[in-house]
Amino acid sequence: MVSTSLPGGTWTLGDLPVTRFGYGAMQLAGPWVMGPPADRGGALAVLRAAVELGITHIDTSEAYGPHVTNQLIREALHPYPDSLHIVTKVGANRDQQGGWPPARDPESLRRSVHENLETLGLDVLDLVNLRLGDAVGPQPGSVAEAFETLVGLQQQGLIRHLGLSNATPEQVAEAQAIAPIVCVQNMYNLAHRQDDELIEALAEQGIAYVPFFPLGGFSPLQSSVLSTVAARLEAAPMSVALAWLLRRSPNILLIPGTSSTTHLRENIAGAALPLSDDDLAELDKIGR
Numbered sequence: 001m002v003s004t005s006l007p008g009g010t011w012t013l014g015d016l017p018v019t020r021f022g023y024g025a026m027q028l029a030g031p032w033v034m035g036p037p038a039d040r041g042g043a044l045a046v047l048r049a050a051v052e053l054g055i056t057h058i059d060t061s062e063a064y065g066p067h068v069t070n071q072l073i074r075e076a077l078h079p080y081p082d083s084l085h086i087v088t089k090v091g092a093n094r095d096q097q098g099g100w101p102p103a104r105d106p107e108s109l110r111r112s113v114h115e116n117l118e119t120l121g122l123d124v125l126d127l128v129n130l131r132l133g134d135a136v137g138p139q140p141g142s143v144a145e146a147f148e149t150l151v152g153l154q155q156q157g158l159i160r161h162l163g164l165s166n167a168t169p170e171q172v173a174e175a176q177a178i179a180p181i182v183c184v185q186n187m188y189n190l191a192h193r194q195d196d197e198l199i200e201a202l203a204e205q206g207i208a209y210v211p212f213f214p215l216g217g218f219s220p221l222q223s224s225v226l227s228t229v230a231a232r233l234e235a236a237p238m239s240v241a242l243a244w245l246l247r248r249s250p251n252i253l254l255i256p257g258t259s260s261t262t263h264l265r266e267n268i269a270g271a272a273l274p275l276s277d278d279d280l281a282e283l284d285k286i287g288r
């Protein structure tokens, strides 16, 4: 087991112990997740601080930059501590306009897994999420061919565990009929509660739910109720949003993104904010 003083304690992803407070590396690339960061030294410092503060779960993708965040992670942290688990995703490319066109044909998926291995400097990827849907959100459709391709790469020993991202509950069930998954990474936060039922179902199965955009992503969470509760608690709204997620369900793992070491420290402190039952009831109304 990982011992941690980080808020939320730990969770086991398959057989990999991780801190429930993790770190999402997407914000380390340039504007709109394209190109290098303006402050390369600052980006490397955030990654090193995350590990020094005890975080053992970093979320990334070869599509961030593209290549940029994986290369930063390798430069900052390789050789990786045994306790650190890097989770990546495949299934989308980048185009010249910064779009995220799907790339879920078998050849693209194989290439992306090998690119992730190379840029991260790993022989095996701990956990690969198959990213589904599009920029708007999850879209219906079979995942069988794409997921079976990743299962094949897992059987070759290139991937330890599999997950899904941007997935519908039907796609989660379809994938689970093919092979086990250890997490689902979908958009979810105080104001976007579309996955409430899925979170409960996954919790019952011991599967992690990893919300992306926990702070609202490119548009920070805004809610008068959140502002009121935060003011009453003399805390930042972002602290309340993270503390709420940790309380929402034990299978929720946090991967808030930041390019700032100061914000990283604020978020760790903020996620530990105690919330009363009255606070939770009030916050619960935001996204219902």
Ligand SMILES: NC(=O)c1ccc[n+]([C@@H]2O[C@H](COP(=O)([O-])OP(=O)(O)OC[C@H]3O[C@@H](n4cnc5c(N)ncnc54)[C@H](OP(=O)(O)O)[C@@H]3O)[C@@H](O)[C@H]2O)c1
Pocket (backbone or CB within 6 Å): 023, 024, 025, 026, 027, 059, 060, 089, 131, 165, 166, 185, 186, 211, 212, 213, 214, 215, 216, 217, 218, 238, 255, 256, 257, 258, 259, 260, 262, 263, 264, 266, 267
């Ligand atoms: N599976 C998918 O399709 C998918 C999609 C999107 C994201 N993700 C993953 O999810 C992770 C989290 O999402 P995200 O980073 O896009 O969004 P987020 O965590 O909701 O929010 C990040 C934004 O909040 C700001 N921020 C963070 N802490 C702050 C603080 N204490 N005070 C003020 N501003 C603060 C950051 O700016 P600063 O840099 O200035 O701190 C950044 O602009 C990503 O890093 C990525 O790994 C996955």
